[in-house]
Amino acid sequence: MSEGAGTDVPAGVGASTQLHRLFEGRRLTPTQRRIAHCLVRRATDVPFLSSVELAQLAGVSQPSVTRFALVLGFDGYPGLRRHVRELAIPGTGSDQEPSNPYQQAVRAEIDNLRHLASLLADPGPVERAGRLLAASRPLPVLGLRASAAPAGGFCYFAAKVHPDVRLLDEGGSLLADRVDAARHAGASALLCFALPRHPRETLAALSHARDTGLTVVTIADGTFSLVAAHSDLLLPAAVGTGLVFDTVSAPMLLGQVLLEAMCDALPDAQARLEDFDARAATRGLFVD
Structure with missing residues (x-):
């Protein structure tokens, strides 16, 4: 969850949730998992980071970030960054009590x-x-x-x-x-x-x-x-x-x-x- 006040916090929560859904069902390599974890943790910052800066934060190489974006189906890191920027804030719901x-x-x-x-x-x-x-x-x-x-x-x-x-x-x-x-x-x-x-x-x-x-x-x-x-x-x-x-x-x-x-x-x-x-x-x- 991102730090800060006002609208930054709920926006970060929404982006993180959407990113988790983006990664669900995909078999990622350990290097790609490091990038994914970094994206989730820094969801509100990603729209302002270059691929080099994201690579430094995740502790991987810049080409690894580019390959990761391609694996997710984007045309490169700029496409992934645009996707994160455009993520909507998901609605909240109440969990039902377990019935069985x-x-x-x-x-x-x-x-x-x-x-x-x-x-x-x-x-x-x-x-x-x-x-x-x-x-x-x-x-x-x-x-x-x-x-x-x-x-x-x-x-x-x-x-x-x-x-x-x-x-x-x-x-x-x-x-x-x-x-x-x-x-x-x-x-x-x-x-x-x-x-x-x-x-x-x-x-x-x-x-x-x-x-x-x-x-x-x-x-x-x-x-x-x-x-x-x-x-x-x-x-x-x-x-x-x-x-x-x-x-x-x-x-x-x-x-x-x-x-x-x-x-x-x-x-x-x-x-x-x-x-x-x-x-x-x-x-x-x-x-x-």
């Missing part, structure tokens, strides 16, 4: 995300965690059973900006060996996703990781005492319990926020992303 269990589950998940947003009003813990993970070479990421999926998703994207990410998603006697191997290779920190139900092996692995000298950063469903006791830095995010199986939108979003903080702490993150985008285009890796 499915809607109630979605509403509860929205509440979890709102709570996460309030926690992130203090970005200090996430920024500190991002620096710890960025500095670890290699970076082991632990997630067992229900936590394996969010851990795997984090690793997929982290590997685009970090030189050595190691997913630890299988328990058993080899888990401690893999933690030891990461530590001996130079790892200084470990990221853990600890979502219910909590396997005993997760607690054992965290205890072992700390015994080896690793700093443990954990994304967990609140301040679960046993997980917290084995973590140096715990980042809480609530899970939804209204359906047969837990819903984990907030922990997964927190993982992406943490990944953003890690990118900010990696000086070559943007260069790695641009290099991947170039190689993907050369190989025709994606149909879109």
Whole structure:
């Protein structure tokens, strides 16, 4: 939301809403996502920015801004800028109360995300965690059973900006060996996703990781005492319990926020992303 008073604030809100709709359903590259996020945050400023100025704000190259405009269907950045300038202020409406269990589950998940947003009003813990993970070479990421999926998703994207990410998603006697191997290779920190139900092996692995000298950063469903006791830095995010199986939108979003903080702490993150985008285009890796 833009700063200011008078008509500037509602205009900014309207432009941001329309821009979100413009990006919906599109598969954007990480570089394009950075530009999109910058456009939303600076919606009232975009009509007055050149492509070079927008590129500087987003931390990308000027040609990336031009390509982004073309991807959205405009004839270049001037067309995108005109579109933002002409955006109408959307009307406001009142949300209906959820009337069935499915809607109630979605509403509860929205509440979890709102709570996460309030926690992130203090970005200090996430920024500190991002620096710890960025500095670890290699970076082991632990997630067992229900936590394996969010851990795997984090690793997929982290590997685009970090030189050595190691997913630890299988328990058993080899888990401690893999933690030891990461530590001996130079790892200084470990990221853990600890979502219910909590396997005993997760607690054992965290205890072992700390015994080896690793700093443990954990994304967990609140301040679960046993997980917290084995973590140096715990980042809480609530899970939804209204359906047969837990819903984990907030922990997964927190993982992406943490990944953003890690990118900010990696000086070559943007260069790695641009290099991947170039190689993907050369190989025709994606149909879109």
